[in-house]
Amino acid sequence: MEKKYISLTYDLMLKDADGKLYKYESATRERPFKFITGIGYALDLFESNVGSLAVGESFEFEIPSDKAYGEYSKENVLELDKGIFLRDGVFDDEHVKVGAIIPLSDGQQTFNATVTNITDDKVTVDLNHPLAGEDLTFKGVILESRPATQEEIDAILHPKCKGCSGGCSNGDCNGSDCNCDGDCKK
Numbered sequence: 001m002e003k004k005y006i007s008l009t010y011d012l013m014l015k016d017a018d019g020k021l022y023k024y025e026s027a028t029r030e031r032p033f034k035f036i037t038g039i040g041y042a043l044d045l046f047e048s049n050v051g052s053l054a055v056g057e058s059f060e061f062e063i064p065s066d067k068a069y070g071e072y073s074k075e076n077v078l079e080l081d082k083g084i085f086l087r088d089g090v091f092d093d094e095h096v097k098v099g100a101i102i103p104l105s106d107g108q109q110t111f112n113a114t115v116t117n118i119t120d121d122k123v124t125v126d127l128n129h130p131l132a133g134e135d136l137t138f139k140g141v142i143l144e145s146r147p148a149t150q151e152e153i154d155a156i157l158h159p160k161c162k163g164c165s166g167g168c169s170n171g172d173c174n175g176s177d178c179n180c181d182g183d184c185k186k
Contacts, residue, residue: 072133
């Protein structure tokens with residue numbers, strides 16, 4: 001499957017309690033959304049809706065919540081012992097505060113969690129995606145659509161070594177720190 005580099009504008013619209021659409025976020029001509037198809041960067045239905053469009057074409061489509069970020073699950077809201085958020089024996093109130101998005105790990109994976117409440121001994125976190133349970137409506141225009149270069153693909157897949165074409169972060173391009181299997185170009 002050919003990987004495409006796509007740049008576009010969009011307004012992401014959500015529905016309020018009355019079912020009326022309102023603008024949640026935008027990507028403008030000055031700051032477009034850019035991605036490469038087929039590598040998991042954008043939602044599958046987003047890619048399939050814009051992937052075949054030509055430069056200058058407009059689009060409008062909805063992605064239902066179950067095909068976007070899933071339904072909101074109360075089971076993904078956890079009360080954690082405040083003690084796990086200590087730094088040097090002191091609660092990390094600089095980073096762990098209501099509304100903050102913090103990384104949590106189960107030892108194998110890292111998850112982003114939104115802090116929703118803090119008490120004397122507990123921190124409540126929400127592991128749901130911020131858009132869980134939301135139907136997403138996108139309106140926009142395609143600014144650029146073309147085959148992606150290998151350099152662009154590598155830059156996404158191997159960010160530590162600048163796409164295996166700009167040199168690894170340690171400068172030796174032996175594949176040891178960037179997973180480029182030794183084929184970085186100096």
